[in-house]
Amino acid sequence: MPESPTAPALFPVTVDVVALTVRNDTLNVLLITRLIDPFRGMLALPGGFVLAGEDLPTAASRELAEETGVERIPGHLEQLASYGPKGRDPRGDVLTVAHLLLAPDFPVLSAGSDAERADWYPVDKVLDGGLQLAFDHRRIFEDALERAKSKLEYSPLGAAFCGEEFTIAQLRGVYEAVWGTRLDPRNFHRKATGTPGFLEDTGRITAGDAGRPAALFRLVEAARPAAGQPGRVVLNPPLMRPRD
Incomplete structure (x- = not known):
């Protein structure tokens, strides 16, 4: 049975x-x-x-x-x-x-x-x-x-730690804090602003370090939470973290 x-x-x-x-x-x-x-x-x-x-x-x-x-x-x-x-x-x-x-x-x-x-x-x-x-x-x-x-590395979620608008230096600070390492400012700026589907320039500036103006960026429309789920947007090429 x-x-x-x-x-x-x-x-x-x-x-x-x-x-x-x-x-x-x-x-x-x-x-x-x-x-x-x-x-x-x-x-x-x-x-x-x-x-x-x-x-x-x-x-x-x-x-x-x-x-x-x-x-x-x-x-x-x-x-x-x-x-x-x-x-x-x-x-x-x-x-x-x-x-x-x-x-x-x-x-x-x-x-x-x-x-x-x-x-x-x-x-x-x-x-x-x-x-x-x-x-x-x-x-x-x-x-x-x-x-x-x-x-x-693979998604625009680094911006989830920032406000609606942010400078590249502020975004770099997020990556440095999460990854626990220092990043070359120029190299990061080039990669972040040159990666399709990630950031767009707002056309506005703010006072940066030592009073220097800094451009304000935001997520592109398709990567914003209001436009869908940002975790599903894939950055290509990815922003790879430094490996020991």
Whole structure:
């Protein structure tokens, strides 16, 4: 007699958000201090359980709002990967769907929900072990960081860290912060402005370093979020990061 089909496993689903921004020329990640067990008092990525009838992007946006006070998410949010369910939470099997947010610098308004505090922290402090993360959030963070580095090579998402208009120097600062390296200004300018489907000159200028005027650029229409999904626009040739 054939065996009966195995019943599907039932376990909760959560979302976690790796929010990255550039502050003071340094790449930062948004972390909360957990208010409840498990891992009470430890740093963690913003996130929580998906509610009944809720899709994943909505859950990610809601958790950011509840734990950091950010009601309207700036920048670019995309799904990163799934983790678990086994062995990642001491309470039992929990599947999490991680998201990556690339955003201009925005203030963390207030901590809430199960977060005691929410703030930006330098990415290097996590990488060098100076900041310990709860659950398997170190692994998720590292995967998100590598995704962000790769995205800047092949897509126009480096501009997601900037405002609507920006100088090439400001954009170069984003690439330097994310890639963790210095770039030749002239070479970067040539590549960024010469790559089809990436930037367009606004015709306006602003005061740059030492009062020198600098041209303002923006994403070309097809690469802007309002015109579609910028993550799907492919830069050709790519802006390759320096390799050691």
